[in-house]
Amino acid sequence: MASVLHRSVRARGGVAAVVLCALVFLAAFVGPALAPQNPFDLADIDLSNASIPPAWLAAGDPRFLLGTDDQGRDILSAILYGARISLLVSLSAVVLAMLLGTAVGLLSGWYGGIVDAVTMRIADVQLTFPALLVALLIDGLIRGAIGGATGETTALLVVIAAIALSLWVQFARMVRALTMVEAGKPYVDAGRLIGARPARLLLLHVLPNIAGPIFVMATLDLAFAIVVESTLSYLGVGVSAARPSLGTLIRLGSDFLYSGAWWMTVFPGAALFVIVLAVNLLGDRWRDAIDPRLQ
């Protein structure tokens, strides 16, 4: 692991990717300590501070570096708190989707036949609906199943599950195709000939060889997951507006774009952009770092 990190750093642009990612995650994790205000604490918020532009503008207030929203919340603080939620939800969802999709893809690509037919038909059906709609549907189903009264944590888990279940298909499809290609290569046959069982061949030989594209898809999906989460939140089925994620902030702020309060949506948007960029860069370097051929 240390050597992979070392090689990630050594890859071209690797330092920038690692540093950027470290900053983003650091900001998200120690965010509450840095934030001038607790945006979740109603006692901290004063409606008389509503809609103040960024500090460097004429009407700005030095207490609110990036301005405030219509409720008087400090945008910078909201971003620092919101990034935590966004990253938590999207990371968990993508990792979950990756694990599920990779497992299904490996099995159906390897065994083919009935396993392949059943899982891929399910995947096909799911693919006919937009991922967002699937997430919405699953969200509703889970909420219906566990009853109406849900705490904050449960709401978070439901959103994670809903996003994961809407994204696994892409992983499954891709991993299945890659597995079928790899399974036909002589090195896998050589493994069969020494008596290696399918589990060994799949996990120790096939999986490392197809890991590159999986990581790339995961980093791309991370951005998508953040957007899905924000959409769900906007529709009122995600995390609550009282504890806004980055996506929620963008959505809420976008209502005020026409009234000239651009900072409410632009700064959370910029934060989202930086996060997605950092993760994509790191994913790219990571893919190169785990491939011995690219050293």
Add this chain to the structure above:
Amino acid sequence: MIPVAEAETTADLLEVCNLTIAYGIGTRAVTAVDDVSLRLRSREILAIVGESGAGKSTLASGLLGLADPPARIVRGEVRLAGRAIDLDDEAAMRRIRGRRIGLVVQDTQAALDPLCTVGRHLTETITTHLPVDRREARARAIEALRSVGITGPELRLGHYPHQFSGGMRQRLVVALAICAKPELVIADEPTTNLDAPRKRQILDLLGALCRDHEMGLILVSHDIGLVGAVADRVMVMRRGRIVEAGAAGDVLGNPMQPYTRELIRAVPPARRRQRLLPRAEAPVAAEGSASVALAKAWLVAGRRFEPSGLPLLELDEVTMTFVLRRSWLASRRRSERAVDRVTLEIQPGEMFGLVGESGSGKSTLARIASGLYQPVSGKVRFAGADLQATLAGRGGLEVRRQVQMVFQDPFSSLDARWRVLDIIAEPIRLHGLTGGPAETRDVVRGLFGYVGLDAHASDRYPHQFSAGQRQRIALARALAARPRFLICDEPTSALDVVSQEIILRLLAALRQELGMTVLLISHDLAVIRQTCDRVAVMRAGRLCEIAATETLFEHPQHPYTRELLALLPRDLPGSAGGGTAVG
């Protein structure tokens, strides 16, 4: 540096002076082409030969201005028809490539666009380079196809590359190279992917075109025996430098340099039997000999099988079909019979050869014999017991270990993500064949030495080895399972002659030292003749003939066998320990 040719009175078509091409920069730079000078006249064929990694292909692509980063031209001058050309000037080279210098590549699959018809390939090239209209371009395309011996060129213009066989596709690539009437054609390993009869046809075609069209031809190949027959002059390269150059007859008939003699000797003669020497010259590091002895002892210890007097492998009326199209309607179903009622027996300790053209079902048979494929009908018995039933039963893992295989493609047969140390150790660890990790490490080091590789390199990854070295690693992995029966599916067809000789010597040693039973599959009759005890000839899924090697070569019974033997090339005077030329 050795001068290639004395100053000629007639103008040279191509003149290369002190060309040096390197990969990378600074201290990590590797000089791939080192101070190479050569001259070529029109209607002359120059063969550039050498092992893989000798810099032949870098030289060829460099002359076309295709030495892309990290490769770069360090210095040197190139003159085409008396005028200096700048290899780094991309715009100028684009006008020269295809128009004045044609290229014939090795990989015809990659060279032809599967979505373009042959006609479009040709007319596009012609109209790009020559000021002609579409009608004229079409006429010239037809002419080009006719000149490379493709029948019915008018009809063939509308066909796609996949509708041609491998040999025909190679002809298409030749047609593409010559259709704009270049002065010089560079052919980079044009025959490597073809089987023996087709190799010769393509070379003869290139030679004839060169003379008829007044072109110069540079033929890059690792097969000195093959190109020696058509070339006027031969240049031997090693590690980027010219070893020896001169008229083909002189270089091949009376080589001055030991390395040239070594190259020639590595070509197995097809016309006579010359038993391979025991592995006396295999490059085993002296300091590693102790660990090699250990590995050998370990291999021998695993070879205590009851002598049963029975054949080790029996195939009884084995048939294998592949489904090409599934359908509910029987009339629409399509399947191909790759192996058709094949019956043969392989005795313990025997080296059994299987020959046939590409597509004759050899590899399918190998996979059936190894248990990777289950035949549609017929019985496969290994050591007296039904192979598929044993594999599925309780002792399956043990039998699995006893049959190992070496594959044709040295690039995809090793897991690129694993260190070679772990690749070779995997069967040992999986089956617990040693007392512990320390012994495993020693055995792996020994196996490395046994196949003639430096054990210090064992913590590298496969891509850091050459094709020949990878094939030795694949062999070491197969040995690490301590097999009883080794199947080698075209183990040398992707290798140069020197690497091929090493592999063949290793196989011979396995048999002598360990009594290994080997099934050797090849389309190269010379390889089979030098190594095998008995040979089976296969064609279109069926066995034509099985006989002892010498009987088969001296008194072929089946017409197809006779046809194959008639196409054998002449032997080089000094090939494979031919007595006088041993350096």
